Amino acid sequence: MLGIDQLATTLSKGERSFTLRVAALELVSGEVLCVTGASGTGKTLFLELLSLLRAPEPPAGYHWTAPDRRRTDLARLWRFGARGTGLARMRGALFGFVPQAGALVPFLSVRANVALTQRISGRRDPARVAALLDRLGLNALADLPPSALSIGQRQRVSIARALAHRPAFVIADEPTAALDPAAADAVMRLLLDTAREDGAGVVLSSHDLARIEGLGPRRLEFVARELRPGLVRSEAREVRC
Numbered sequence: 622m623l624g625i626d627q628l629a630t631t632l633s634k635g636e637r638s639f640t641l642r643v644a645a646l647e648l649v650s651g652e653v654l655c656v657t658g659a660s661g662t663g664k665t666l667f668l669e670l671l672s673l674l675r676a677p678e679p680p681a682g683y684h685w686t687a688p689d690r691r692r693t694d695l696a697r698l699w700r701f702g703a704r705g706t707g708l709a710r711m712r713g714a715l716f717g718f719v720p721q722a723g724a725l726v727p728f729l730s731v732r733a734n735v736a737l738t739q740r741i742s743g744r745r746d747p748a749r750v751a752a753l754l755d756r757l758g759l760n761a762l763a764d765l766p767p768s769a770l771s772i773g774q775r776q777r778v779s780i781a782r783a784l785a786h787r788p789a790f791v792i793a794d795e796p797t798a799a800l801d802p803a804a805a806d807a808v809m810r811l812l813l814d815t816a817r818e819d820g821a822g823v824v825l826s827s828h829d830l831a832r833i834e835g836l837g838p839r840r841l842e843f844v845a846r847e848l849r850p851g852l853v854r855s856e857a858r859e860v861r862c
């Protein structure tokens with residue numbers, strides 16, 4: 622289980638400052654959480670904090686309780702900086718990423734792209750790569766480079782890559798933003814179904830409420846307020862759908 626008890630970050634430039642704050646959140650592996658809010662309310666920032674890509678402001682409360690009940694203080698992993706090995710190990714074990722537009726490695730084949738997260742996390746498992754290629758309908762494309770694929774196909778590769786190393790959670794930042802409605806529905810279904818079969822949780826952001834309706838009972842909504850000119854604070858509230 623992931624547990625947040627105060628997680629915040631502030632971005633500043635000149636007179637402008639944007640603070641994002643999440644007071645409390647618990648997330649069990651296998652759950653689906655949709656993250657919503659208007660453009661610029663900090664959905665991407667929150668996903669970066671959650672997935673250990675961005676350091677939270679101290680004091681921060683963020684921990685992981687493994688199935689064997691061992692507890693890791695995730696906020697403390699930042700004490701050695703962004704390149705700390707403990708941080709990288711935990712990030713790799715807990716999270717897989719589906720970015721907005723695939724972000725595949727252009728000089729690797731589809732198969733090698735899917736295997737990449739296994740290589741990075743030291744969890745090599747060619748049989749699982751083959752199973753995911755099959756599950757996501759990518760067998761015929763396995764030896765092609767990403768440039769030979771449609772955007773929807775690239776997103777399917779991205780989903781396979783995010784799951785290949787068996788993370789506890791898949792983090793998807795507007796995963797269907799670049800797709801037409803039919804392809805978006807198909808990719809969303811594949812993402813959620815494959816993650817569910819694997820027992821992985823999914824945290825996905827979207828500003829398209831219609832598309833995420835019915836995906837799960839939990840939604841975290843960010844609302845930003847300008848406290849005074851140039852000083853914006855965005856806070857989360859959980860909405861039960």
Ligand SMILES: Nc1ncnc2c1ncn2[C@@H]1O[C@H](COP(=O)(O)OP(=O)(O)OP(=O)(O)O)[C@@H](O)[C@H]1O
Nearest residue numbers: 632633634637638639659660661662663664665666
């Ligand atoms: N250096 C900075 N100083 C102040 N504010 C910043 C800085 N960099 C980014 N911001 C603000 O941080 C906020 C968070 O952006 P973020 O990309 O997380 O929002 P989002 O909800 O994901 O938006 P979208 O739906 O458009 O992708 C934005 O309002 C942006 O203006």
